[in-house]
Amino acid sequence: MSMLASYLTLAAVLFCIGLYGVLTKRNAIIVLLSIELMLNAANLNLVAFSKYGVVPSLTGQVFSLFAMTLAAAEAAVGVAVLIALYRRRATVNVDEFDELRR
Amino acid sequence: MLNFNIDFTGEFFAFFLLAVCAIVGAVLAVNFTKVVHMALSLAFTFVSLAGLYVVLQAEFVAFVQVLLYVGAVTILMIFGIMMTKHQSEGQERGRPLLETLAAIGCLCLFGILFYAIRSAGFAKPDVPLPDNNTLSIGKLLYSTYAIPFELVSVLLTVAFIGAVALAKREEDQP
Known part of the structure; x- marks a missing residue:
């Protein structure tokens, strides 16, 4: 089992744990953090391929830097939306944000 | 197909240690009941991933990971936790069907990914970074x-x- 396969397996494990958190947790902050975990798993794949890919280059690391920047922007906007919703509904439970469904 | 011919080098031991830290942090984050504990154990996972980036010769990405994820995102989430109320922490249970289905789905996805990773043939890199x-x-x-x-x-x-x-x-x- 090469090192690349080990890194990809670890990233798959982290991605699946993050997906489980997104699907089962009710607290919106935990859902956001689980999404960050999934993004981190994707970043790990990019960095692993930048070293162990067929043509090793720094492009994978540059892409992971861009992905991290987007994740930070997403977290900031996500927490802002969450606080605006909390001010309106006084809850962070994602089950209760169902106004569009009713 | 499942031939685990691992060569036990120093890199493998570093990888193994950091991978165990990352997975333990992530699993604990899913299992904790208090929200702040979840955020802190995910910060532990992010630090372990930064260590893995150092092992992968991506020092700058590791530095940005510590600065951005451990420094910014986790602190932002803790701010979000402190600005909202979490009185319903204890009564998280009560949806066993949904949790079982989600666990089965995630395990199936992991099985597919693991099969794809095992069956893919990766060429050896030719030039170093x-x-x-x-x-x-x-x-x-x-x-x-x-x-x-x-x-x-x-x-x-x-x-x-x-x-x-x-x-x-x-x-x-x-």
Whole structure:
């Protein structure tokens, strides 16, 4: 089992744990953090391929830097939306944000 | 197909240790009941991933990971936790069917991914990465990826202004 396969397996494990958190947790902050975990798993794949890919280059690391920047922007906007919703509904439970469904 | 012919090098031991730390942090984060404990154990996972980036010769990415994820995102989430109430922490249980289905789905996805990783043939890399990691990334960012770099700065500004506008208290509306 090469090192690349080990890194990809670890990233798959982290991605699946993050997906489980997104699907089962009710607290919106935990859902956001689980999404960050999934993004981190994707970043790990990019960095692993930048070293162990067929043509090793720094492009994978540059892409992971861009992905991290987007994740930070997403977290900031996500927490802002969450606080605006909390001010309106006084809850962070994602089950209760169902106004569009009713 | 499942031949685990692992060569026990120093890199493998470092990888194994950090991978165990990352997975333990993630699993604990899913299993904790208090929200702050979840955020802190995910910070532990992010630190372990930064260590894995160092093992992968991506020192600059590791530094940015510590700065951005452990420093910014986790602290932002803890701010979000402190600005909202979490009185319903104890009564998380009660949806065993949904949790079982989600667990089965995630395990199936992991099985598919694991099968794909095991059955893919990866070629051996031929050239090593450049030594001076940060210098090379800086040169790449300001030459080849100059336009995406500037676009990302525009996006960060937009996200920053948008976050302020969203979280600002609306005075005139009830």
